[in-house]
Structures are given as C-alpha cells and as structure tokens.
Amino acid sequence: MPIEIIVAILGIETSYGHNKGTHPTLETLVKRAFGNYRRRNFYRKELESFLLMSRENAIPPLAIKGSYAGAMGYPQFIASSYRHYAVDFNQDGKIDLFSDPIDAIGSIANYFDKHQWHDFGEIARPISLSSTHLKYAKRSTNKPKKNTQYWRNKGLSIDPDIPNKTKLAFIRLPQQKIDETWLTFWNFYVLTRYNHDNRYAMAAYQLSKKIKQQFNQNNH
Template sequence: MNAKTLPATQFQSVQKFIDKIVKEHNFNKDELSLIFSQIKLKVAEKPKKGKKSKPKAPRPTMTWNKYKSLFLTDERINNGVKFWQSNLTTINRAQKKYNVPAEIIVAILGIETSYGNKKGTHPTFKTLVERSFGNYRRRNFYKKELQSFLLMTRENTLPPLSIKGSYAGAMGYPQFIASSYRHYAVDFNQDGKIDLFSDPIDAIGSIANYFDKHQWHDFGEIARPISLSSAHLKYAKRSTNKPKKNTQYWRNKGLSIDPDIPNKTKLAFIRLPQQKIDETWLTFWNFYVLTRYNHDNRYAMAAYKLSKKIKQQFNQNKY
C-alpha cells in the first residue's frame, strides 16, 4: 500500500519555512507557494502499537581497493586527457590565477561528473524539499541548502523546478551544493553570468577558486605512503585528519619520516580501509583541502591518484 502524499504547502513546517524566507529575503510568497505546492510529501504514518521497527544494519565500509577501482579507470584517464587538451587555455589560466594544479582541477571534474557527462537526473528542488521536511537525519542542513538554492536561482535567474542534479542535491559540472555555488562559483569566461550547468569554463575556474578559498598551499605536496608500527598505528585515522602537529613533533614520537620533509611542516596520518590490513598514508595540508570537497579520505586519495595518472598521460601525449 502506498503512503499517503500531500502537496508540500499543506505541511505547517513548510509554511513556516516559506514565511521565514519571505520575511528575511523578500521573496514573493505567492510565487514560492506555487512552486512548493508542486512537490508532494509523504504523510508520516503512526507506528502500530506494540511494534517497533528494526534498526537498519550498518552497511559495510567499501574497501579502498574497491573504491579506487570505480574511478581509476583507463576511460576516465583518457577522457581526462582529452578534456584537458580541449580546455587547455582555460585550465592554464585557472592554474596561474589560483595556483591549483591543472591535473587536480581535471581529476575533480572526472570524479564528479565524468567531465560534465553525468551531472545527475534528480530534480534538485524536489530533492531538497524532501530532505528538508521528510524523515532525514540532516534536515537542518538541507533546510539551509534549500534556502541557498532559492537564493541561488534568484541571483542567477534560473527556474527552480527545471534544475537537475545528484540524489543529494549537488549540481552542475563540479557538483556544487547550493551554498558552494553561491560562495565559490565564478564567472570565469566573463560573460556576465555564472553557469556551472553548461559552461566548462566557469566550472574550471570555480573548482580552482573553491580550493584557493580553502587555503590550498600553492603546488604543495599532497600525500606519501608510510609504514607505521603497531604502536604508531593509533595516530592514523579512517576519518578526516587535519594536520596540526609538525614533523619534529612526530619524529619525537618515534615515527620514521622521510628526511627531506622539514621539521616545521605540519602532517597528519590516515588509514584507507582494506579487507585485511588498512593502507596508511602520511598527508600534507593539501590532502586535507581535498577532503573539504568531499570528507571521505578515499575520495581525496582517488582524486590525487587520478590526477597523477592524467598528468602522466597528458605529458606523454605532448611528445
């Protein structure tokens, strides 16, 4: 039996949200009510007495080997080289302006949307409304993104109901969420508008700007593999690990760190999940900046490794 659904405007929580942004951002209430009314939300069903829903079993963590096999493919590497060659002038300009390596910009586009070929088919407004007012754990986050989305569409004269993106509300070539679109997207082709949906030039500049605003260290190192003893394995995290302590601190702890790394350089250590023994890496500040795009260490490492493979093949093709 299908759950009962009603237009979003029939929910008090949605009406309160509409009233709030009308008051704070001078939206037209009738126009907002019209577009919200076109989204249907499920009516929460009361649980039957005496029956408790079973908690969902946590999904097993995907191993690093499996994760990287999804992204480090010959097709993605080859298409990355082609994209770089086709947008050479723009990518060089972004690298020069923001001091973010060309191969990093290309790799992010490759992972996110296969260089603009897979931008998502989910209606973004519908996605954000459902996640803001449905049974989702991060409802407050999505309400902020829904507000940012409405501001973004107004600022860029975009019809809210026509935009499509990922299942979680990310959009365009670089898969920016709405707040990132507003804060980091740039008019890199200087045509008077910002377009991350159909303009690779704006997308290239916006990714470089995103990393620059997150304090990318100009052409700084990203990561190195490292073997850690059982006593030192506790310093490596599967979760995001921000470099806070310098090399001298870690050397004093007894870690064997390559002699070419200066004592003042701040480092962190991560673990990438494997079936038997996790892979361990020494990471620099720029690896942490990569995790600002996606907080999963596997994502950041996949972007780093893909960027190296694309650069290697790009350089080979030049000769």
C-alpha cells in the same frame, strides 16, 4: 591550483559532464528539508540557498536537476557552495556550472583557493607505520596539527627531505587484506573540504597523478 586536480575532480563527480544528475533539485531539497530525513536543518538552509541561487542567476528552479542529495552541475556543488564559490571564469557575464565547463573549472579552483590550498605543496606519501604508531593514523578526516619534528620525536620514520616545521597527519585507508597508511600534508586536508571522505580525496589525488603522467607522455 594544479589543473590535474581539477580535471580529476570533474571526472569523479560527473564523468566530465556526462552524468550531472537527473533528480529535480527543488523536489530533492524540499523532501529532505521537511521529510523524515537526517540533517533537516542543513537541507532547509540549502533550500533557502537554492532559491536565492536560482533567482540570482536567473535559472528557473524547476528546471534544475542534480544528484539524489541536491548537488548540481559539472562540479556537483551544493547550493550554498554555488553561491559562495562559483565564478564567471570565462567572463561572459553569467555564472553557469550546468553547461559551461570553463566556469566549472574556475569555480573548483576558487573553492580550493578559498580553503587555503598551498601552491606547490605536497598532498600525500605512502608510509609504513609500526604497530606502535598505527594508532596515529585515522580512518576519518585528519587535519595536520603537529609538525615533522614532533612526529620524529615520537619515533616515526619520516622521510628526511620533509622539513621539521611541516605539519603532517596520517590516515588509514581500508583494503581487503591490510589497511594502507599514508602521510598527508595540508593540501590533502584541503581536498577533504570538497568531500570529507578520505577515500574520495585519495582517489582524486591518485587520478590527478595519472592524468599528469599521461599528459606529460603525450607532450614529449
């Protein structure tokens, strides 16, 4: 798992721990589970996961604060994600995503591993699409299902270094004047498992490139 992706996500989510949220999480989940909110069933399950999480990790539920929607800690995990993906990465005998950045780093890596991140796989490339082919680019999450050969047969101009069997998808990102179009690989789709918004995934990807570039410059 590229460390620059993890660093980018920690920056986007909480400014590296400086903004983990000030909303009492128990109150947030109770209101959303039983109030006049959409997705009440989802939040009822999250409330159950939250109470189990606090018991399993010996954290007083009233002491936990997070985002307005119930996300918590350095990586802004919801309660069910905390229970499924959080790990004791520094091996100190406890899982702590609220004050331990090492556990947070390992937990984000574990999240992507469990969602089948491909080591050394590409994430995205910009691509120009003709008006005929623009229909293939989605504004919503687009899972790669068709391989490169399929798209070449459709008449799309795909970079020659991409193997015929590689599965691809295409997205559109709204801009002020004209939408950006991108060719996306499996790992971009995995990024959208963390947050389903294509713009979030692209921000994480582009920030990670800047982080890696800066790191390399500083270490020459």
